[in-house]
Amino acid sequence: MSQHRHPGAPGRAGAVPALPDLPEATVARLPEYLRALHNLADTGHETVSSEGLSAAAGVNSAKLRKDLSHLGSYGTRGVGYDVALLIEQIEYVLGLTQRRAVALVGVGNLGHALAGYDGFASRGFRIAALLDADPSRVGEEINGLVVRHVDDLPTVAAEESLAIGVIATPAAAAQQVADQLVAVGVTSILNFAPCVLSVPEGVDVRKVDLAIELQILSFHEHRKASLTALPATGGTALTALPGGFAATDTQEAIGT
Amino acid sequence: MSQHRHPGAPGRAGAVPALPDLPEATVARLPEYLRALHNLADTGHETVSSEGLSAAAGVNSAKLRKDLSHLGSYGTRGVGYDVALLIEQIEYVLGLTQRRAVALVGVGNLGHALAGYDGFASRGFRIAALLDADPSRVGEEINGLVVRHVDDLPTVAAEESLAIGVIATPAAAAQQVADQLVAVGVTSILNFAPCVLSVPEGVDVRKVDLAIELQILSFHEHRKASLTALPATGGTALTALPGGFAATDTQEAIGT
DNA sequence: CGCGATTTGTGCACGTCTTCACAAGCGCCT
DNA sequence: AGGCGCTTGTGAAGACGTGCACAAATCGCG
Numbered sequence A, B: 001m002s003q004h005r006h007p008g009a010p011g012r013a014g015a016v017p018a019l020p021d022l023p024e025a026t027v028a029r030l031p032e033y034l035r036a037l038h039n040l041a042d043t044g045h046e047t048v049s050s051e052g053l054s055a056a057a058g059v060n061s062a063k064l065r066k067d068l069s070h071l072g073s074y075g076t077r078g079v080g081y082d083v084a085l086l087i088e089q090i091e092y093v094l095g096l097t098q099r100r101a102v103a104l105v106g107v108g109n110l111g112h113a114l115a116g117y118d119g120f121a122s123r124g125f126r127i128a129a130l131l132d133a134d135p136s137r138v139g140e141e142i143n144g145l146v147v148r149h150v151d152d153l154p155t156v157a158a159e160e161s162l163a164i165g166v167i168a169t170p171a172a173a174a175q176q177v178a179d180q181l182v183a184v185g186v187t188s189i190l191n192f193a194p195c196v197l198s199v200p201e202g203v204d205v206r207k208v209d210l211a212i213e214l215q216i217l218s219f220h221e222h223r224k225a226s227l228t229a230l231p232a233t234g235g236t237a238l239t240a241l242p243g244g245f246a247a248t249d250t251q252e253a254i255g256t
Numbered sequence C: 001c002g003c004g005a006t007t008t009g010t011g012c013a014c015g016t017c018t019t020c021a022c023a024a025g026c027g028c029c030t
Numbered sequence D: 001a002g003g004c005g006c007t008t009g010t011g012a013a014g015a016c017g018t019g020c021a022c023a024a025a026t027c028g029c030g
Helices: A024-042 A048-058 A061-070 A083-093 A110-115 A150-159 A171-183 A208-228 A243-250 B024-042 B050-057 B062-068 B081-094 B110-118 B149-158 B171-183 B211-231
Strands: A080-082 A100-105 A125-134 A145-149 A165-169 A188-191 A204-209 B080-082 B100-105 B127-134 B143-151 B162-168 B188-191 B202-205
Touching: A024 A061, A024 A083, A024 B211, A048 A080, A048 A125, A048 A145, A080 A083, A100 A110, A100 A150, A100 A171, A100 A243, A110 A125, A110 B110, A125 A150, A125 B211, A145 A150, A150 A165, A150 A171, A165 A171, A165 B211, A171 A188, A204 B211, A208 B024, A208 B100, A208 B127, A208 B162, A208 B188, A208 B202, B024 B050, B024 B062, B024 B081, B024 B149, B050 B062, B062 B081, B080 B081, B100 B110, B100 B149, B100 B171, B110 B127, B110 B143, B149 B171, B162 B171, B171 B188
Parallel strands: A100 A125, A100 A165, A125 A145, A165 A188, A188 A204, B100 B127, B100 B162, B127 B143, B162 B188, B188 B202
Antiparallel strands: none
């Protein structure tokens, strides 16, 4: 605070811990803050209060302050946070000061979309290679990149320094691809295939399953439906839904 | 437990609470169990132990047992769980006994992929309508469905009973689309746009942001790099990375 | 120069989630 | 029929995450 250290190279002086170990929950929210901060910066804001930022990020303001406090004190009491400074700080912590190369394996339906998704490029990532196991797809050009065969991974890894791999293959192929990625030194994997991957210790895997999200929503739908079906009944009785459900959606009426 | 009630119509007798309120964390894992169970069923297993199922789902076995215990006792001590029965139970709880209609708004890059994603169909959902605000996209046929204009939502909602909407539009359009969805009675939204949606109480929103997942991985990469960069140094000293940092990501250390 | 308005940073209490460890229950084998 | 091995279901403890409420710090203004 007293004097702005350049956050890109924090602790030049030597006293600041390079990477405080943040709670996972905090890490998961930082990208959200970052996005909100970029929005603010684009609309000309120079500072923002925890209240303002938390609203933009959709979280509780106390939570936001605690999260930010884990990275150190980059706010000014009575004023708020310096938007630009905070952006730099968060980007540094998230390791986004350098543009990371990502290998995308599986150029099917989803892979295609990911290859063309500009949200990656705009947020610090660069798709360095597209790979697929299907020879008939090899050679295809997507968004300026030529699809190569997955067995070329070692070559690709030699050209680029890959640390992150994205798996967008069918579930049946995912484990093998993961093994190949790990073999060439990839230590972080984003898995879109609906299956569990087993990887050696030290390799991080995050999974995104689109259908799972829908199923979670479905549960809440089911729940809401069963509640609104017995508005007055209520209480502890909560006996199985009677026929009164009918009008809403007869057929889904659990029982049938 | 004593006697198997048919799970599709639980509580016909009247004593069983229709929907026990499950911890959110449990709900989020049920779809994973379900997927693992389907795999087991397909490979001919009739029963499975908590140990086996938890391994297939990638979780701790005690956690799995506690999760399942929340739905009631559907296991047999000394034997395990009846695969088919458990599938029915979980599908019932998740509200998947009926095929839910989903409206997908935004047929751009990502929307296209989602429209063609067979993981939805295979897990209890049916894309009932594709919508987009861009008139030039209206009329296009994707995967057997014709893209309609987003303003037709009321008509669509009248034809189908929509409860779930998926937003795959640019961030700028997302809030407006959400409002439109809510207006026609949608109470659950899966949002792929990188922004926070504000919706009335009673409407559930889940957000999936592909870039955020990468950023989280990036953090862990950064972290691993900074740790392996000072292998011997260690201890509490952890003083800020000296100039050597530049060299660090030189080649992702670790890798090679 | 001092005061009040404002906003951060955090101690504390609470709730949720995880994990261990073990008693209760079930089936099989003798 | 009885005992033994296996597996579930759960109590209790601990780790983790959340949110309130307030002291500490800063700025602007008179």
